[in-house]
Amino acid sequence: MNRNDEYLKSPDLLPISHNQRNIGVKGFAVIWVGMAVVLAAFAIGGAGVQSLPLGWVIVATLVGSVAIGIFMTIIGDIGVEHGLSFPVYMRAPFGTIGTHIPSLVRGITAACWFGINTYFGATAMNGILNLLFGFDNWFLCFLLFAAVQLINTALGIKAIERFADLAAPTIIIISAWMYTSLSDKAMEQGRAVWSWVENPVTGVAAITAFMVVVMSNMGFWATLAADMPSLSRFFKAPKNERNWFKRNKSQIVGSIIVMPIVNTFMIIIGAVSYIAVTNYDPVVALQEAAGGFVLGILLLMIVFAQWSTNTSANVIPAATVFSNVGGPKVPFWAGVIIAGIVGIIVQPWSLFDVIIPALLVIGGILSAIVGILFTDYYVLRKRRVNVQDLYEKDGQFKYMNGFNIAGMIAWVIGGFAAYWLSAYSFIVGFVVGAIIYYVLAKYWWFKKYTQAEIEDPNDEKYLGITVGRDWEIETVQESIVVQDAVNQ
Incomplete structure (x- = not known):
């Protein structure tokens, strides 16, 4: 076995076996x-x-949340069925080298979210210090908070994550309290929470405004719609279960029921905050609703909640992408630093001011990837995957110098289409990306580069947990051990 294949077989990229899967319905709901x-x-x-x-x-939020939850669940079957992560399966529609480009988009997006959440945590820290000592320098707090989070992630310190398990439900309680307080504040100003609108629109403009909220929610979670296999490969699922719904039960409950409920609740608080104080910045709204010791405790919970979310949902995924793209020369800790640098230089305090158009653009770019994944996995391969070759440098997914040009073209066109029709970005990007990839791959690219699972659609050879299979990939080190044993 060629040592040059090693970068395709790093331990964190290998398929997850059935006995390694430990997240069930309740566990994913809590996550x-x-x-x-x-x-x-x-x-x-x-x-x-x-x-x-x-x-x-x-x-609109419920429609968008449930819709993106459905997309997450559909794409997440890749992880459930085969135990594969997002960057590994992306070698099929983009090539062993081409996979790095869309993976980088996902990594950079996660790094940007790291910056935005760090900004919220930093303003909360600044509020605490201002209460206690009269200190007022949010940017210094931002740099300090970013550094602490990055060091924590690079060293793998788990203490903050355990403490922060309490932070998320606490924030929900805080939000419920904020709703009551801010609703009263809005009423004092003569604004009825359920009927007040700053600049009412009607007709076509109202439909567009409605769709912008739908697409913003879809764009908000678009990264997970594409990247869900990286998480779903750890979900418990019964072996030899051919019923798609039973096999994906953990995903369905978490992504289509729990997420829309919690997400909608957060959207409501943001709306009420704007109605009451004409500012949807959560820290500003909280400072309007509380004071003294209570405000200090609430702000502290915000700090820990952002810390917890950033570690698991943003820094680790971004660092993993950067480390995988860089190969052995970029260890995980270096990926963490890169994620931090990106999250800082994008100036997240400015990003928050343009977050809605940014979400529409991000959602459109990522939705084309989701559409390509859907077509490649369900329509062309019929869920059958030649997993062994995903880890081979010169296997069927090498294509042309490591690139699947059909996937690249479909992604570019789908992304541009979503950009030009931004009010419908996710749907446009998904449909255009999916259709163009189908035509190019089926009638052109896969004629040039034949795919074993399409030529020989055999369940026993190319399905995973549905036929009770755990995929086993021989690593370079294992090959050396076997060869040494033979030589002796």
Whole structure:
């Protein structure tokens, strides 16, 4: 076995076997509570009530949340069925080298979210220090908070994660309290929470405003719609289960039920914050609603909640991507530093001000990837995958110098289409990416580079948990040991 193949077979990229899967229905539901408590979601609610009543913002949020949850579950079957992560399966529609380009987009997006969440945590820290000592320098707090999180992640310190398990449910309680306090504040100013709109729109403009809220919610979670296999490969699922719904039960409950509920709750608080104080920045709204010791405790919980979310949902995925793209020369800790640098230089305090158009663009770019994944996995390969070759440098996924040009073209066109029709970005990107990839791959690319699982659609050879298989990939080190034993 060629040592040059080693970068394709790093331990964190190998398939997860059935006995390594330890996340069930309840476990994933709890994970979603933690992940969906993201204060940046306040912006969607605050922006929504500038054009629509709160009731319609909630409906649009539920539609978008459930829709993106369905996409997550559909793509997540890749992890459940084969135990494969996002960057590994992406070698099929993009090539062994080409996979790095969309993976980098996912990594950079995660790094940007790291910056935004760090900004919220930093302003909360600044608020605490201002209460206690009269200190007021949020940027210094930002740099300090970023450094602490990155060091924590690079060293793998788990203490903060255990403490922060309490932070997410605490933030939900805080949000419920904020809703009551801010609703009263809005009423004092003559603003009815459920009917007040800053600049009401009607007709076509109202439909567009509604769809912007839908697409913003989809764009908000678009990274996970593409990257869900990296998490779903750890989900418990019964062997030899051919029923798709039973096999993906953990995903369905978490992504289609729990996430929309928690996400909608966060959107509501953002909307009420804007109605009450014309500002959807959660820290500003909280400072308007509380004071003294209570405010200090609430701000501290915000710090820990952002810390917890950043570690698991942003820094680790971004660092993993950067480390995988860089190969053996870029260890995980270096990936963490790169993620931190990207999260800082994008100036997240400015990103938050343009978060809605940013979400539409990000959602469109990533939705084309989701559409390509859907076509490649379900339509062309029929869920059968030649997993062994995904880890071979010169296997069927090498294509042309490591690139699947069909996937690249479909992604570019799908992304541009979503950009030009931004009010419908996710749907446009998904449909255009999926259709173009199907045509190019089926009638052109896979004629040039034949795919074993398409030429020979055999379940026993190319399905995973559905036929009770755990994929085993021989690593370079194992090959050396076997060869030494033979030589002796």
